[in-house]
Amino acid sequence: MHLERAHHHTWRKIKSALASGIAFASALLVIAPMGLVFFYLVVNGASSVNWDFFTKLPAPVGAVGGGMANAIVGSLELLALAGAIGIPIGVLGGVYLAEYGSARLNSVLRFLADVLNGVPSITWGVVVYGLVVLRFKGFSAYAGGLALGLIMIPLILRTTEEIILLVPNGYREAALALGVSRWKTIVHIVLKTASKGIITGILLALARVGGETAPLLFTAFGNHFWNHSLSQPIAALPLQVFTYAISPYDDWHRQAWAGALVRI
Amino acid sequence: MTTPERGVMERVEQPTETPSNGEPAPALTFQAKNVSIWYGEKRAIDNVTLDVASKAVTAIIGPSGCGKSTFLRALNRMHELTPKTRMEGTVLLHGEDLYSGTVDPAIVRRRVGMIFQKSNPFPTMTIGENVIVGLRLNGVRNQKFLNERLEKSLRMAALWDEVKDDLHKPGTSLSGGQQQRLCIARALAVEPEVILMDEPCSALDPIATAKIEELIYELKARYTIVTVTHNMQQAGRISDYTAFFYLGRLIEFGPTTKIFTNPTEKQTEDYITGRFG
Numbered sequence: 001m002h003l004e005r006a007h008h009h010t011w012r013k014i015k016s017a018l019a020s021g022i023a024f025a026s027a028l029l030v031i032a033p034m035g036l037v038f039f040y041l042v043v044n045g046a047s048s049v050n051w052d053f054f055t056k057l058p059a060p061v062g063a064v065g066g067g068m069a070n071a072i073v074g075s076l077e078l079l080a081l082a083g084a085i086g087i088p089i090g091v092l093g094g095v096y097l098a099e100y101g102s103a104r105l106n107s108v109l110r111f112l113a114d115v116l117n118g119v120p121s122i123t124w125g126v127v128v129y130g131l132v133v134l135r136f137k138g139f140s141a142y143a144g145g146l147a148l149g150l151i152m153i154p155l156i157l158r159t160t161e162e163i164i165l166l167v168p169n170g171y172r173e174a175a176l177a178l179g180v181s182r183w184k185t186i187v188h189i190v191l192k193t194a195s196k197g198i199i200t201g202i203l204l205a206l207a208r209v210g211g212e213t214a215p216l217l218f219t220a221f222g223n224h225f226w227n228h229s230l231s232q233p234i235a236a237l238p239l240q241v242f243t244y245a246i247s248p249y250d251d252w253h254r255q256a257w258a259g260a261l262v263r264i
Numbered sequence: 265m266t267t268p269e270r271g272v273m274e275r276v277e278q279p280t281e282t283p284s285n286g287e288p289a290p291a292l293t294f295q296a297k298n299v300s301i302w303y304g305e306k307r308a309i310d311n312v313t314l315d316v317a318s319k320a321v322t323a324i325i326g327p328s329g330c331g332k333s334t335f336l337r338a339l340n341r342m343h344e345l346t347p348k349t350r351m352e353g354t355v356l357l358h359g360e361d362l363y364s365g366t367v368d369p370a371i372v373r374r375r376v377g378m379i380f381q382k383s384n385p386f387p388t389m390t391i392g393e394n395v396i397v398g399l400r401l402n403g404v405r406n407q408k409f410l411n412e413r414l415e416k417s418l419r420m421a422a423l424w425d426e427v428k429d430d431l432h433k434p435g436t437s438l439s440g441g442q443q444q445r446l447c448i449a450r451a452l453a454v455e456p457e458v459i460l461m462d463e464p465c466s467a468l469d470p471i472a473t474a475k476i477e478e479l480i481y482e483l484k485a486r487y488t489i490v491t492v493t494h495n496m497q498q499a500g501r502i503s504d505y506t507a508f509f510y511l512g513r514l515i516e517f518g519p520t521t522k523i524f525t526n527p528t529e530k531q532t533e534d535y536i537t538g539r540f541g
Contacts, residue, residue, distance in 0.1 A: 168384070170380060170382055170384035171384055171386060171387075172345075173342065173345065173378075173380065173384075174380065174384045174386070174447070174450075175386075175397075175401070176342070176345065176370075176373060177340065177342060177373050177377060177378035177380075177451070178373065178374070178377070178397070178398030178401070178402075178450065178451065178454055179370045179371065179372075179373040179374025179375075179398065179402060179454060180370065180397075180398065180401045180402065181370050184401050185401075188397075188401055189386060192386075192388045193386070193387060193388055195388075
């Protein structure tokens with residue numbers, strides 16, 4: 001009896017150790033690719049990341065040095081444009097879904113937003129190409145910003161809605177019971193309570209579109225020089241990395257590695 | 265809602281209906297007439313007529329699901345926040361119809377404050393901000409006025425001495441009982457005429473409960489209070505009038521001493537003596 005129990009005890013320990021081991025190995029497998037990517041970027045790109053990279057324009061093929069300053073600034077400008085479109089529409093739409101609207105209309109809107117979230121990003125580039133670039137006869141920062149902004153809208157909409165729905169109803173009732181209007185309750189109580197989550201959602205959406213290349217191909221187009229007007233083509237970091245990476249030149253490849261490293 | 269003629273008829277009839285059997289009739293804050301409320305198809309309140317006396321505590325008791333919270337929420341139109349509600353009948357506040365088309369629910373709620381079962385100070389605000397939030401969001405900017413009202417409300421809620429040095433701390437840093445008194449201070453700050461309480465002590469320990477009950481007794485001097493409670497002893501301790509609800513109907517209503525010692529209805533007696541519910 002006693003021996004039998006001891007035997008069970010050892011077997012249980014083995015099972016437990018086995019399960020922990022498998023879980024640990026799985027975790028390693030998840031992290032490993034990320035580590036590899038980072039390692040590769042550092043090995044190939046670190047040598048080209050220097051002060052010049054952040055301050056200089058791209059150098060012609062064969063010339064030494066040069067940087068991606070225009071692409072870094074361009075990316076920031078595009079994100080600002082995209083945010084100006086995506087943040088207000090996404091947040092207000094999320095407020096509508098969570099606080100107003102009928103159950104049936106909301107389920108339709110929610111479904112559409114989820115479908116839009118699944119649309120490949122290059123499709124947005126093509127749509128904006130058709131709607132804006134062709135009509136105004138030229139690639140521009142506006143078009144690029146619009147394409148990225150359109151991608152942001154359904155992303156921010158859904159996260160905002162979900163965060164707002166997490167705000168306990170007791171807070172809404174407490175404010176309404178003080179005679180505060182519905183709108184003020186939403187702005188001052190609900191949105192304030194949910195603000196951290198909403199901001200996280202916005203940052204994630206910005207990070208997501210900040211890494212997009214495809215929608216910019218037909219819209220912002222890219223530019224090897226400083227952009228002086230938002231109605232002109234503009235460079236963006238991921239786009240620059242893409243053009244450099246598919247080029248046949250070794251020094252451009254090095255710059256592409258550096259650009260990818262900076263993006264992280 | 266009733267048809268307009270019926271509403272007017274009832275209001276005209278009202279004074280003659282008040283019993284005048286020698287005793288002076290108490291001043292009335294609410295007069296609910298033939299109130300029925302539906303949630304979708306479900307009838308939560310069935311033809312309730314009830315008068316609430318001014319500057320007194322009226323307790324609503326009854327088993328879970330009997331409609332007591334729904335009736336309470338109909339007194340400041342909070343039940344309308346639940347989708348698909350429908351109401352018939354009239355509720356008068358000092359003779360004014362709360363449900364006439366021109367009345368803004370926000371104004372009703374400014375006059376009729378509410379305390380909830382679960383204390384709910386706003387987590388993004390300090391203790392001080394929580395108290396004056398109702399005034400601030402209704403457009404009051406005068407800092408001196410706000411500070412005076414802050415202290416006055418906290419004193420009335422018997423919380424001032426405990427928090428006067430911590431007004432900048434988050435409202436949620438207080439204990440459960442203190443949070444509930446903070447919510448009472450928040451409701452008092454907008455100077456309502458009536459305070460509705462929806463089981464204000466059900467989440468509190470006996471000591472915190474005793475403090476709230478004491479507070480209710482003090483507030484009665486200035487305010488009309490309607491409270492819903494599950495706790496019969498509490499209803500007996502704090503209330504002047506008691507209404508017993510069962511399955512959406514008002515079974516019996518009268519002075520608390522009478523309801524508890526000599527109820528007219530068998531159902532009331534069974535509930536109070538613990539035979540069901």
